[in-house]
Amino acid sequence: MGRLGWLVAVVIVVLAVSGCGRRDKQASGRKATGASASVPLPEWAPKNPSPEFMRAARVLRGVPMDAVGRGDMPEQSWRALLEYMKRVSPTLWQLFGSLSDAQIESFLAAKRISIPVRDLTPAQAAALAAVLDANKDNETEISGVHLPDFRTLLYKMRAAQDLSNVTIGFTIEGANTLSFNARVQGVTEPLVWTGWAQAPRLGP
Numbered sequence: 279m280g281r282l283g284w285l286v287a288v289v290i291v292v293l294a295v296s297g298c299g300r301r302d303k304q305a306s307g308r309k310a311t312g313a314s315a316s317v318p319l320p321e322w323a324p325k326n327p328s329p330e331f332m333r334a335a336r337v338l339r340g341v342p343m344d345a346v347g348r349g350d351m352p353e354q355s356w357r358a359l360l361e362y363m364k365r366v367s368p369t370l371w372q373l374f375g376s377l378s379d380a381q382i383e384s385f386l387a388a389k390r391i392s393i394p395v396r397d398l399t400p401a402q403a404a405a406l407a408a409v410l411d412a413n414k415d416n417e418t419e420i421s422g423v424h425l426p427d428f429r430t431l432l433y434k435m436r437a438a439q440d441l442s443n444v445t446i447g448f449t450i451e452g453a454n455t456l457s458f459n460a461r462v463q464g465v466t467e468p469l470v471w472t473g474w475a476q477a478p479r480l481g482p
Contacts, residue, residue, distance in 0.1 A: 320371075322364045330375030330405065331368070337382060338374065338456065338475040340367070355420045362425060366412045367474045370458050373405040374448060374475075385448060386477070392447035392461075406446060409458070428460070431469055435462045450477050 317332060320340025324331065343360055351359070376399070377385070385391040398406060410429035418425040437444050443463040451457055457472035 320367070322367060323371075324368055328372060328375075330372050330401070332375070333382075334371040334375035334475075337386070338371065338477060340371075340475060341455075341473055351420075358418050358420050362413060362416075362418050362420070363474060365416065366409065366428075366471065369405070369408040369412045370471070370474050373402070373409050373458075374456075376402045376405045389450040390447060392445050395441040395444045395446060398446075428469060428471070432460060432462060435465050435469065437462045 317335050318339075319327065319335055321343060322340075323335070327335070343363070374382075377391070381391060381393075393402075395403070395406065410432070411427055413425065413427040414429070432441065432444060433439075444460055445463070446458070446460045449457045449459060451472060454476045455473055456475040456477060457470055458474070459468045459470045461468040
């Protein structure tokens with residue numbers, strides 16, 4: 279799939295989740311246990327969340343699956359989108375939670391952060407690998423558009439094998455909706471995945 283196909287896929291995702299930030303629903307289907315019992319967790323959160331996931335949960339708010347609008351998408355495509363989101367979202371929270379305190383504060387202040395892959399810490403690099411490979415062994419097709427794993431998409435966008443020419447980041451869009459993006463040096467359009475979390479600490 280070329281860049282145009284990927285952009286079409288992104289548009290499908292944006293349309294599917296658009297408006298979810300305007301619904302005042304709680305994303306969590308349960309509460310954390312133990313010392314973090316007061317932290318609400320998304321319904322798709324891991325059974326035993328890592329410390330990094332819990333750090334993200336203290337800042338972010340999950341998007342409820344029932345808030346992902348179907349619109350005019352065929353039911354099969356809509357369900358495929360939900361399953362894709364359930365696989366990818368936990369890895370993105372893990373990656374966000376691997377940011378340092380300074381990086382998170384900078385992100386919240388500027389509503390965006392960009393980090394060259396070559397500057398990631400080992401923990402951040404491992405978290406990014408999980409994001410890129412989250413859909414590796416799953417065939418996903420949404421409204422006729424095939425969605426491979428993110429790593430494959432980046433390679434198709436001429437990313438280096440070691441991703442040394444890639445910069446990743448997070449951006450807060452309208453209604454405090456978060457986007458993950460990965461930009462390949464010299465390529466105009468970035469890889470974008472949006473609608474997987476909100477940042478409730480910020481105003482509109």
